[in-house]
Amino acid sequence: xxxxxxxxxxxxxxxxxxxxxxxxxxxxxxxxxxxxxxxxxxxxxxxxxxxxxxxxxxxxxxxxxxxxxxxxxxxxxxxxxxxxxxxxxxxxxxxxxxxxxxxxx
Amino acid sequence: xxxxxxxxxxxxxxxxxxxxxxxxxxxxxxxxxxxxxxxxxxxxxxxxxxxxxxxxxxxxxxxxxxxxxxxxxxxxxxxxxxxxxxxxxxxxxxxxxxxxxxxxxxxxxxxxxxxxxxxxxxxxxxxxxxxxxxxxxxxxxxxxxxxxxxxxxxxxxxxxxxxxxxxxxxxxx
Numbered sequence: 001x002x003x004x005x006x007x008x009x010x011x012x013x014x015x016x017x018x019x020x021x022x023x024x025x026x027x028x029x030x031x032x033x034x035x036x037x038x039x040x041x042x043x044x045x046x047x048x049x050x051x052x053x054x055x056x057x058x059x060x061x062x063x064x065x066x067x068x069x070x071x072x073x074x075x076x077x078x079x080x081x082x083x084x085x086x087x088x089x090x091x092x093x094x095x096x097x098x099x100x101x102x103x104x105x
Numbered sequence: 106x107x108x109x110x111x112x113x114x115x116x117x118x119x120x121x122x123x124x125x126x127x128x129x130x131x132x133x134x135x136x137x138x139x140x141x142x143x144x145x146x147x148x149x150x151x152x153x154x155x156x157x158x159x160x161x162x163x164x165x166x167x168x169x170x171x172x173x174x175x176x177x178x179x180x181x182x183x184x185x186x187x188x189x190x191x192x193x194x195x196x197x198x199x200x201x202x203x204x205x206x207x208x209x210x211x212x213x214x215x216x217x218x219x220x221x222x223x224x225x226x227x228x229x230x231x232x233x234x235x236x237x238x239x240x241x242x243x244x245x246x247x248x249x250x251x252x253x254x255x256x257x258x259x260x261x262x263x264x265x266x267x268x269x270x271x272x273x274x275x276x277x278x
Contacts, residue, residue: 003106007218011213012213015206018205019202019206020123020202021122021126022198022201026194026198026201027195029187029188030188032131032176036125036134036173037126039142040122040126043145043165054152056218058225059225061235061236064156064232067154068160069247071160071165072254075164075255076254078169079258080258080262080265082262083262085180086180090268095180095181
């Protein structure tokens, strides 16, 4: 726990970052930008888990392990997503969400 | 002192987060994302979670950001500017985000969190013992599942990114 900082303040930072990510997810029109926003979302959640673990149950590690697992799963997800994006760019020369309609019909 | 440091880090997190989602140059957005991730690692260090901070720095700030920058350089040029969403959609997104922040902050500040009594030191050996334990609070099974997931994701990423050309050549040869 951080000296003089309450759990509410850390969770407030995490909430604000989460909704910044939501804003980016809704307004961006480029697959890589959407991926960047998604990383913001996952990070905000991991921060929340770690803060709750540290402040409310300091003698356990559950929240800490969930944060580590979130980071690992996010790394796997980003690797697969970027492979798909690069392959898509080879296929249609664009990564704009409105031009990606290969699965539409 | 730690309080001041926390506010400094929080302000830079929010500032760089906003820049990440509003910058029109995608390469700059990726670099701002790096600062957000590094600030997050600093918060983990402040909380006393040194291992988590190290994982965050190595995997996220080191690996994921480099991967994203590679993807940007492979698809766009460096100078690529992003198209903006329609104004109505942007307003709706801003309203939705502000409403979400309002509701969540109200929920956080009206809930009565129990006070923390004491703060044991986080020893690396405790983390390792509990992560690889099969007992009541052991996390060996999720640990192994995540390692299988990482292996599957890496194989899948290689197969997808290898492309069609190689496959055709292999078929002909």
